[in-house]
Amino acid sequence: MQHLSSIEQQFVDELKELYGAGEARELYFLLLEDQFGWSRPTYLMRKQELIDHYIADRLLKALSRLKEAEPIQYILGYAWFSGMKLKVDRSVLIPRPETEELVQLIIEQQLQAHNGNLRIIDIGTGSGCIAISLKSAFPHASVHALDISNDALHIAKQNANRHSLSIEWIQADMLDWDIIFQTDQLFDVVVSNPPYITEQERGDMHPNVLIHEPHLALFVEGSAPLLFYEHIAAFAWKHLRAGGNLYFEINRQYGADVCDLLQKKGFSNVQLRQDMQGADRIVQAQKRDS
Numbered sequence: 001m002q003h004l005s006s007i008e009q010q011f012v013d014e015l016k017e018l019y020g021a022g023e024a025r026e027l028y029f030l031l032l033e034d035q036f037g038w039s040r041p042t043y044l045m046r047k048q049e050l051i052d053h054y055i056a057d058r059l060l061k062a063l064s065r066l067k068e069a070e071p072i073q074y075i076l077g078y079a080w081f082s083g084m085k086l087k088v089d090r091s092v093l094i095p096r097p098e099t100e101e102l103v104q105l106i107i108e109q110q111l112q113a114h115n116g117n118l119r120i121i122d123i124g125t126g127s128g129c130i131a132i133s134l135k136s137a138f139p140h141a142s143v144h145a146l147d148i149s150n151d152a153l154h155i156a157k158q159n160a161n162r163h164s165l166s167i168e169w170i171q172a173d174m175l176d177w178d179i180i181f182q183t184d185q186l187f188d189v190v191v192s193n194p195p196y197i198t199e200q201e202r203g204d205m206h207p208n209v210l211i212h213e214p215h216l217a218l219f220v221e222g223s224a225p226l227l228f229y230e231h232i233a234a235f236a237w238k239h240l241r242a243g244g245n246l247y248f249e250i251n252r253q254y255g256a257d258v259c260d261l262l263q264k265k266g267f268s269n270v271q272l273r274q275d276m277q278g279a280d281r282i283v284q285a286q287k288r289d290s
């Protein structure tokens, strides 16, 4: 039998190199709260108690996954996004705070413009975080979401079901949209957070991301860093109604290039925006009224 305080110490000792002691302790508290419903005061009252083997086993199993740099969200099985709890596993990217900023921008702008009666498509939906939070903000919208990965779509569908939201799912390669997406109906909003990390950036990546998150959702070939943006811009040009908006999350290095691409294609009101960290992160554009 072990004391909880000795397991806490083990977390700090074994994770401090990877995360720092403070963060290691936070991860420990998160697990206690999630798996056993223990708040911090409960823990403080009970930390000198001897604990059952099964509790120690569960905590130490989680510790060994954390030591392998596995993100806590995959261990818990969920992540929070725009106030919603979303299921995640290794087939989907863990939703990021900068993507919440993208969603907030769309909600603010579209609420003013349309009162929520919208047709929206999210290209490369992953966990479904963008599509689901937009559907939740605009219950009358018709929201479509596309991904190449069946495993990702499986998770995204579960997330939508859990929040009782209905979305049109499309399994397709965003590079092949022309073949799969024949429709006469136009969209008000096209949004995408496509893969945008280049091979050259591998060296700067945290092992959390590099080892555990799906490369399919992250990487684009270094020789064609704008590949997905080109294809989605072409899709948007054809399938946005006049006055409709395109929103991209981007790699901070390619803000000017993505803007340039959209201007050349003929889009109007092309704007580059920064995230809370001050990095170029969002590009938006409008298909002009014809």
Ligand code: GLN
Pocket: 096, 193, 194, 195, 196, 197, 209, 217, 218, 219
């Ligand atoms: N923002 C993610 C990261 O830095 C990447 C997301 C993406 O490639 N679309 O890990």
